[in-house]
Amino acid sequence: MEYSDFLQKFYLPDTGGGLVGYKSKRKTALFFFENGLDDGYNDSIICPSDSTFEKWVDGKRKPESAIWSEASKHLDDGKLAKKLLAVLNTRNLKNIMVSFGITFKIEEVPDRKKFSTAVAAQFVAIAEGYGIADNIVSEEYKKTPEPVGFETYLRGAENKYKWIRLPGEEECLLGDVFVCNNIGTSAAVFPHRIKGKCIENATMEKLRTYDRRGEVLRVILIGGCGYGKTLMLQHLFLEAAEHSDETGRFPIIAELRNFSSSYDGFLPFIVDTVREYDPSFTESSAIEVLEKGQAQILFDGLDELDPEEVKFFQKKLAELTHRYPNIQVIVTSRPCSAINGISGFMKLYLHPLDEDQVNSLLDKLLIRKQDAKAKKTIFSFFELGTGYVKKDGFIATNPMLLTVIVSNYEKLMEFNGDKTRFYELMYDVLIRGHDEGKEAFDRFFHSVGSREEFTQVFRAFCALTFMDGVYEFDRRIFEKYFNLIKKQEGLSNPNIFRLDGFEHDVCATACMMYEQESGIYYIDPGFQDYFFAEYYYFEDTEKTKAMGEALNRRQMKSFRNLDGLKMLNKMSPEKMEVCVFLPYLNEIFKESDETKCFMRFLACGYRDCIYVNFDEVAIKTSMVKLKANKFDYPLDSNPPKNIVMGLILDMLNLNNTFSLGAWVEPLKEENGATHFITGYLDAIEKPEGPDRTYVIKTIENGIHYKDDPDYFEDMRLMPMPIRDDRGKPVCFGYKYRVNPLSLLSDQRRTEDFIDMAKKAGLVDIFMNVKNYYNQMVERQKANDFR
Incomplete structure (x- = not known):
């Protein structure tokens, strides 16, 4: 390859040139002498005219031997490579590389740094060959940099980081237990909600090259508590150390909880980190590997920094990456505000296990x-x-x-x-x-002074939100409950208990909640249940009784489930009986008359009761007349009136709903009916042929339409009801909604109602609850919660 051939690969005037800012023939030729030689060369020797530079590019004239002789004495390939890296035109880069004989795999990202080094080596070869040399760019590009001699550090660090300590167990090899979870471009708390691209079986090289738009040298690896950020960093370090001879790159792993402003910057911190295993390591050794871009720095635990050191860290990190732009830097962190002050880093996220x-x-x-x-x-x-x-x-x-x-x-x-x-x-x-495995480390809380105080305020937060049936939060709702606990919880330093700090602590420090889009959610709703229970376990009797009274007014659907109350009952069954169950059941069983007591049980436990009286004669007559095989009469369910009754029924393993219906002959409309029931004929099987099966399906109609002759004529979208011989819709029954206590004035209706209740098993449920109440009364005649 002659010098003119070399220059023509960069002289591309129609497409913006190969070197940004060096588009003309003169500037293209001059670039390599200005930037490929040190400052000591004799510019009186290398000072041809503009037209001579142009002829160099065209090949009409070649640099004289004296020029090449002077150039050979002052070659600086490192200086040239750095300048090339800064001015290579990304738009034309791949075409230039191909022109030098470099081939690419599918989707392979061009490595600008390696190409700059290869071109600098080619210029040196041409200069030393007095204007001509073999094309060595492709060969140089494929070469891995010579590794710097840090074998002592690598051996020591590998021996440390290949071991881990499982919770409550002895140390074991990382490789024996580590499963490499995926790394993604978007955050994910649950595996079924993962979006975006994922990196599987991550390595330092995969992190460097995962983005097809270009090389990625700066990554913040974000993950919640327990996602394995430290283990992932150990895995990345060990894999990089194992292949350092092949890659020519040198991994250094450091724990950021050991970094502080007592260091002037990251250079002495890195030196100290390596010296832990190699006392001979010097600052000049560190500078060499950093300047050559061979360093792979793995910083673990940004969230573990002292909050007062965060700004210093951000400043020094920016200085490190600015001064040594070719090094690869990985920082791990929980989601925290410190991340926001770091620029130039790609955010990637550790995902939960699939x-x-x-x-x-x-x-x-x-x-x-x-x-x-x-x-x-x-x-x-x-x-x-x-x-x-x-x-x-x-x-x-x-x-x-x-x-x-x-x-x-x-x-x-x-x-x-x-x-x-x-x-x-x-x-x-x-x-x-x-x-526990992190020596001399106590995690910083931003809103409280200790983990005990955090538990105190988070416990109150969960209790308040649980009682209000709030499980998901937008910003305003979260702030509302923060302000409530701020008013009632006594803290050693209330001045630091601020909204942003508390949000950070629940989401990042303790990892009890997580942020997604515009909402804040519990990582697992069971934690809210647990802390509600623990809050009232420690609360005094009067406040716990007030909580019980509030539950008497809360419907079952107000709560996600009964777990929180069951947990409190596990922690302190005596307190639940005295403060919640007995005050409620005392109101029910204060009647000595068994019938009145039963009706009060229904009124207090189930609100108004829904029941149906069916006309047995009308149903049988219509089924015979229409050759129907079945009469479909779904009954309404009567759920518990409140959460306390629902809990009692659940604890006693009793049905928490019931349905009431009776077949009456003859049927009489009673006062209080809310609906009358009609029906229509429908085929349910084998719509064609002699085996056709029919069912009478019921329709509920408001009682006020019973004597309205135009009502059914106006029902355009409903099936036409079955009619009697006079053309009127057949009434198959009446539906009632009554307060059971209101029936006590009518002995016959009371007896009929109780008869229905017996058939539904409701009287047995009543007796089970009454026996449970009597046992509680006996147990709680005297205790600390009176």
């Missing part, structure tokens, strides 16, 4: 357990209805919490489904156990 990864992690963790049924047992903890948590929820797909479940699965079996103890264990791990 189904295959959950299975893989369980297999690895259980390999040392001598229990063939252990995996099946653990999966039973995630079964709908009977398990502790959902199988695709936060806890079951969080690597750390899943590991805790495996370590404690025998204990969880002994819990026998007790969610109180389960969430107590999970919270203890999230708030305290997660950091």
Whole structure:
């Protein structure tokens, strides 16, 4: 390759040139001498005219031997490579590289840095060959940089980071238990809600090249508590260290909780980190590897920095990446405000485990357990209805919490489904156990002075929101409850208890909640239930009784489930009986008369009761006349009036709804009927042929339309009802809604109603609740909650 051939690859005037700012022939030729030589060359020798430069490009004239001789004495390929990296035209880059004989794999991203180094080497070869040399660009481009000699550090760091300590267990090899969760371009708390592109089986090289738009050297790797940020960084470090001889890159892993303003910047911090394993490491060694772009810096735990050090960290990180633009830097962090002050970094997110990864992690963790049924047992903890948590929820797909479940699965079996103890264990791990392995580290809270104070205020937050039936929050609702707990909770330093700090603590520090789009949500609703229960466990008797009175006015549908109240009953059954159950049941069973007591039980427990009287004669007559095989008479359900009754029925394993209906002959319309019932004939099977099957389906009509002759004529969209011989719709029955206490004045109606209730099993339910009440009264004749 002659010098003119070399220059023509960059002289591309019609497409903007190969070098930004060096578009003309003169500037293209001059660029390599101005930037490829040190400052000591004799410019009187290398000073041809503009026309001579143009002839160099065209090949009509070649640089004289004296020029090449002087150039050879002052070659600086490092200087030239840096300048090339800054001015290479991205638009034409790939075409220029191809012109030098470089080939690419499908979707391979061109490496500007390696190409700049290869072109600089080519210019040196041409200069030393006095204007001619073999084309070595492709060969140089494929070369890996020579690794800097840091074998001592790598051996020491590898020996440390290849080990991990599982919660409550001895150290083990990372490779024996680590499952590499996916890394994505969008945040995800639950595996079924993942969006965007994912990186599987991540490596430093995959993080560098995942974006087809260009090389990515700066990444903030974000993940909530227990997602495995530290383990992922250890995995990335070990993989990079294993291949450092091939890549020529040198990984350095450092824990940011050890960084502070006592360091002048990151250079001495990096030196100290390496010196832990290699005392001979010097600042000049660090500068060499940083300047060559061979360093891969892995910083763990941005969220673990002292809040007062955050601004200093952000400033020094910017200085580090500005001064050494070619190094690869990975920073891990929980979601926190410190991230917002860092520019030039791509945000990537650790994802929860998918189904295959959950299975893989369980297999690895259980390999040392001598229990063939252990995996099946653990999966039973995630079964709908009977398990502790959902199988695709936060806890079951969080690597750390899943590991805790495996370590404690025998204990969880002994819990026998007790969610109180389960969430107590999970919270203890999230708030305290997660950091036990980090020496001399206590996690910073932004809104309170300690984890104990955080538990205090979060407990109150959960209790207030649970009682109001609020499980999801927009910004205004979240602030409303923050202000309520700020007024009532005594803190050692109320001045730091601010909204933004509390939001940070619940979402990032303690990881009890998470932000998504415009909302804030509990990572698992069981934590809200648990802290509601714990709040009233510690609360005084009068306030707990006030909570019970409030529950008497709350309908079942106001609550997601009964778990929170069941947890409180587990923690303190005496308190629940005295403060919640007895005040409610005392009102029901204050009557000595059994009939009145039963009717009061229904009135207090179920509001107005809905029941139906069917005309047995009219139904049988119509079925015979129309050859109907079935009469369809769905009955309305009567649900509990309030959450207390619903809880009592659930605890006693009794049906929490009932339906009432009676066949009456003859049927008489009673006062209080709300609807009359008509019906129409419908085919339900085999619509053609002799085996056709018919059913009479019922229609409810407002009682005020019963004597309205035009009502059914106006029903354009409804089936026409069955009519009698006079052409009037047949009435099959009446529907009633009554307060049971209102029936007591009419003995016959009371007897008929109780007869229906017996057939529905309602009297048996009443007797079960009454026996439970009598037992409570006997148990609670004297206790601390009176």
